[in-house]
Amino acid sequence: LADKPVILQMAELARFPYRSIGDRFEVIRYWQIDEPNAMLARDGAKVRGMIAAGSQRIDDVILDKLPNLEVIANIGVGYDRLDIEAVARRGIIATNTPDVLTEEVADLTVGLLIATVRRMPQAERHIREGRWAKSPFPNSPSLRGRSVGIVGLGRIGKAVARRLQGFEVSEICYCGRTRQADVPYRHFKDIREMAAHISVLILTLPGGPETKGLVDADVLAKLGSDGIIVNVARGAVIEKDALIAALRDGAILAAGLDVFWNEPEVPQELLALDNVVLLPHVGSASQKTRAEMIELLQDNLFAWFEGRGPLTPVAETPWQGGNGE
Ligand code: 8YV
Secondary structure (H helix, E strand, C coil): CCCCCEEEECCCCCCCCCCCHHHHCEEEEHHHCCCHHHHHHHHHHHEEEEEECCCCCECHHHHCCCCCCCEEEECCCCCCCECHHHHHHCCCEEECCCCCCHHHHHHHHHHHHHHHHCCHHHHHHHHHCCCCCCCCCCCCCCCCCCEEEEECCCHHHHHHHHHHCCCCCCEEEEECCCCCCCCCCEEECCHHHHHHHCCEEEECCCCCCCCCCCECHHHHHHHCCCCEEEECCCHHHECHHHHHHHHHHCCCCEEEECCCCECCECCHHHHCCCCEEECCCCCCCCHHHHHHHHHHHHHHHHHHHCCCCCCCECCCCCCCCCCCC
């Protein structure tokens, strides 16, 4: 028992799907601890692995208290809860959960786009609030014929684009520093240039300091009064006040948002608007996909502590061999 590696789990996850993590590791449940600082002072040096989940930021403040941490297994493909520069500097390996959630998030993205354009939640409210018998639901805008721009043509962006090819949109574009070989979509270097050309902006890019505030008042103005924005990336990619103002003033038509600036908080101004569809960060949240994400997270820890290295390390912390048992 004494030589089981100690893992610090930051937040609760859905039940681990198979081989129980508790059989292999001694798990400290951070979110259940009343005095986390006292626990870290006492047990921090024992901790060799971490399950990064929830809203706790993993930066120098906590890493300083975990001098023997080897590996951080992050739930999610996005790992902006980690100060990845601090993690890399310490020689800690971080892993994420790519691929297993790609198609699920792409489904949700297209669903949210259609719900936003065709005003499906508003139409449903029209029935539930007993208004249908009094007046028909007003006609909605249409998706067909729109030019769509994707910011972040990675695995998820490509899966969204592939789906949209079946939807009679007029053009699919993407922006990014470099043009990608083997994609049939129009490339823009600059988001402003692309925003002026399209009427649907889909955000599937990573969060973090490099993309913070990328979509500002200027981008929204260029998207224009017929413009629709769908964000399944991270809230901070869009400037909050600019988005609220653009939705309120009609500078853009509508937004579908699965992510927010300080989750689970949703700005009151957005709740008051009728041209926004809100989801509680459920892009990957099907039972099947969450189980696969947790399984991959767990397999990363098993592989590491069996000396096989990480299965899916993030780009900033490549594995160079060694370590583990
Ligand atoms: C969350 C996500 O990670 O994969 C991502 O980047 O945004 C989600 O899957 C998940 O909610 C766990 O925090």
